Amino acid sequence: MSAALVTTNPASPNAVPQADALLEIRHLSKSFAENRNMLQFASGRPARVLQAVRDVSLSVRPGETLGVVGESGCGKSTLGRCIAGLYEPSAGDVLWQGRPLSAIGNRRAASRQIQMIFQDPYSSLNPRMTLQQTLSEALKAHGLGGSGKQRIERVEELLLTVGLPPRLKDRLPHALSGGQRQRVSIARALALEPRLIVADEPVSALDASVQAQIINLFEELRDKFGIAFIFIAHDLNVVRHISHRIAVMYLGEVVELAEADALFETPRHPYTKALLSAIPWPDPEHRVTSTGLEGELPDPLNPPAGCSFSTRCCWVEAACQAQHPTLDTFDPGHLVRCRRMREIN
Amino acid sequence: MSTATSLMTVDGLVTRFNGHGAAVTAVDGVSFDIRPGEIFGLVGESGCGKSATCRSLIRLFGGAPAEVAGGSILFDGLDLATLNDRRMEDIRGARIAMIFQDPMTALNPTMSIGEQICEGLRRHRGLGRRAAREEAVALLASVGVTSPGSRLNAYPHQFSGGMRQRVLIAIALACRPKLLIADEPTTALDVTIQDQILKLILRLRDDSGMSVLLVTHDLGVVAQTCDRVAVMYAGRIAEMGETRQIFRRPAHPYTRALLDALPAHAGRGTKLKPIGGEPPNLAAPPVGCRFHPRCAHAIDRCRQSLPDLHAVEPGHESACLRVEELGL
């Protein structure tokens, strides 16, 4: 179904689709109140609030891959889950093809449009269900794939699409390797023919050579079915390869948003620069000797006033700590959240 | 090839795991040497035997049914493979220290970190309580922990992952070991914290002259930190040499494939080049060269004999039979 809807299939990741935004997030925030025991509850003090995602606005076009990178505590996973419907946003809107997501209908209807792939291949499949059962369930629950025999054929077709031999369909997950299990998770997501897939660190738990196989698979599927991806990861090299645009997150906010190559060649935010220079480059002739980023992530329950990165930034000034910077345009298509972005570049 | 100045010489190490009846030879004839003051990398994918190798050196299997079944481990004039448990304890922590991958579980949650550091200081260096605490403060400072005096009484759960790894390094260094074994010390950490920890290890090596055996799966880490490196596959070493040599002229098809598969080496728009197939089952490894089922250059000879390492250029060895033929 989605193959028929696609208007442009970018054969190369450099061709950016022209259609209107498929998904748009406006000022999305998600907070969690900390768990408290009876004593703390009785004390009358309000629960402290963890702002996992703070005022994030992003858009994804049909067939586009948006990479979201950042380190622990940046909120990228929480953002992904808000988009996939696992969390209810505390504030902000999620728009699908221009209309609020709630207008699509209930959770079931939304799941036909937006799907998700998770990080841990060892817990993303029900250990007691065979591959056939897992995939059939997805089809049956949404009235897809026809009746009994047709459904079995559709399951085999899905397995082939993700590069697995159909004879594996009667196996249980424990008989498969991590890479194979991830493929099954992808097949399960594809069964619903979604237009957007949120992939939350889908290759982080896999070996390097298997990672490459799965990344190739993503790109193949993207090209074949025109599915848009939100690719959440911490490995920048992988994200660069697969994304059209990349958003860098720190402490719940987007600090930089740009086309993939632009981000890598000319990073403008101090955190992005630090992140890129921290990546161990596989070339012994080029050893990075400068001191990297110092310090630790601030307590997310108590974020710094002003710029979140001010506690670790080497270009910090007094004004940085006083005023919270906004996401401004550096170049067309390149947004940066730093007051000093022009001075330091 | 061991030289007279090697700190540790491992020769023909064989380690077996006996579980559920089936015996798995996780390390099958591994030989290498570590020189004083060098950072030696052991790189490979999961299941290649790199973790088993470093645990075999100090016989720390964590209760797993494993044993060193062959070979010798010469360190400071002793063969660690034949040492009894009591003497091994004297060496572990004092002359050879180890840090692990998961800083969350490597620290005892019910002891303050001061107590954990002092434990080693008092056992191996015989320091009294006051002296041990002072030394602990100095150690924490040397690994970059701010306000070390007040942190001594803190508990592990109050520290972040990066801080805990620093504490673990402090504990490891407490007794001024000659060799630090680091088993994937940064795999569980964020990239900027990884950078900090690796630079810390480099600085500590420069300051104290200790050697480091660094186990990792990340070729980038190898390139940035290691002086020499051994590439392991399926329990054996496929290639070994100076880091520069390995990257400039990879002399084994597996090493080549690993480097080719890196996203950093792929241009945008081109497909990544994964290594086809799956790593072998070590309970029943392939006959002959272990890599032949996945090797594009395998011939009959590869399927018959298990190749040993041989020199390709000075200081650089490869276990591929066809190195010269293929012009690798």
Added chain:
Amino acid sequence: MMAWLSPDTRARFRRNRSLQVGLILLVVLLAITFGGPLLLTTDPIAVDFGQALLPPSASNWFGTDDLGRDVFTRVVTAAQIDLQIAIMCVLLPFLIGTAVGLVSGYIGGKTDIVLMRLVDILWAFPFYVLVIAIVGSLGPSIANMYLAFTLVAWISFARIVRGEVLLIKRMEYVQAAKVLGYSHLRIILRHVLPNAITPAIVFMMADVVLTILAVTSLGFLGLGIQPPTPEWGVMIAEGRNFIFDGWWGSLFPGLAIVYVGVTFALLGDGLDDFLRPKA
């Protein structure tokens, strides 16, 4: 579920000594329990003072009691009653406790808090005190025993299942099921329940042993099955009266209880191993 008969399952069964022995003992137990009475020729309740207190012999395998009744016949007849009660007294709490644990764990929030406080309150009372109080006040009968056990024993199952559900809720396959748009009912029944229930099943096996003891204890106290219906606990109690003249009166019912206990203990142990899916 073809998965049950897979070669992997058969291999796991072959390795599992506890399960194999437990099943053999169970089959023997069931054969004797249901087949036995059909083959018995003696009447378990017929009194014959002339035959009182005969030691075990070829004609009375377990001897006779003080009323001349054949002990072997009574032990075998009692098996049906004791097993039936034990299973019902375990099954009903298992079903109720599992349902409560599932709902409480999955929904969470206030529902969870309320249900768990209820469990805590009931937990505070000693098990036997509650059961005896209920049976004692309502009168000894099989129906009241079922009622008492059901009201009291469900809390263990609820706690066990809730604990597992809390862990499983966080598994990515449950999160995936939500994203896949499955109804909560489907998620609970298809994804959470099968993976959460193993510890409860294993506990149920152990509980059968404890419940048999509880039922026989009630019988011993006179609050259970009423004579002359044979029941192991009652037999042990009555056997006390002539223990020096006929030790066999109490011993054999006691051994029967031990046998059932061992059977279910082995089954529980074996099932624990067998039911755990490989990761």
